[in-house]
Amino acid sequence: MTAAVDAVHQLDLAPSHVRRPGVTGTLLIEAALAAAVGGDASAAGELTERAAHLAHGEQRDHDGNAFGAAAVDLARALIAMSFGDHQLAVAVHRRVTSGNAWHLLPAEHRAAHLIDITHAYLNLGNARAAGQALVVADSIAPSETRIRPVARVALTAVLRAGPTAADVTRLSAIIGPTRHQR
Structure with a gap:
């Protein structure tokens, strides 16, 4: 700072x-x-x-x-x-991502934000929305989702939260969840 x-x-x-x-x-x-x-x-x-x-x-x-x-x-x-x-975070996120200015941001910026916002969704108990955010992030900028460790951590949390949508399961097969280190 x-x-x-x-x-x-x-x-x-x-x-x-x-x-x-x-x-x-x-x-x-x-x-x-x-x-x-x-x-x-x-x-x-x-x-x-x-x-x-x-x-x-x-x-x-x-x-x-x-x-x-x-x-x-x-x-x-x-x-x-x-x-x-987290309620405010998701409300602001939804407002911004539904506007035209969202699409003017670089793909990497949008994907990184989607990965970050998964934590708000998970804290609100909405694993489905968190998983969808990861899937959309991967469709926008696969390298952000597949390389950033925080994306794997978020994906692991989504998978642990319960049954997941098919697209989240496919994403998990591609990038793999976080593995515990010894």
Whole structure:
């Protein structure tokens, strides 16, 4: 969080023709997520609001990254999840993923978010939705689902939750669940 905030400060000091709102916004989102992981709700909220202010009206910035209102809202969902508000996390997630801006985000960003949101679904007892999120993530960006260890952990949790849909079972056969290490 400190490194990202320091970088934002340096960008704020740069002449206006050098400033890059997409880079600044992305750093603010990363700092907000780090604050949430660290349990600092106040900082997470403040940093997210600063990012939202920069994102107002943006879908994709001229720097070519995925900074915009959808990215800020996805961060809000993950921050809510970090603080145990899984209902809010899923509500924000559903709102963002049903909008057009969702499809403008890079495939890897969308898949990573879907993998992350499985934890909110699982905490709400909705293993079916968690499994579906993993299947959709795999269809969007297979490398995200098949390489990230957190995807295997989520898949294992879905499988342990009870009977799964055929597409989740197929995904499990492809990537395999987490195996306990000795």
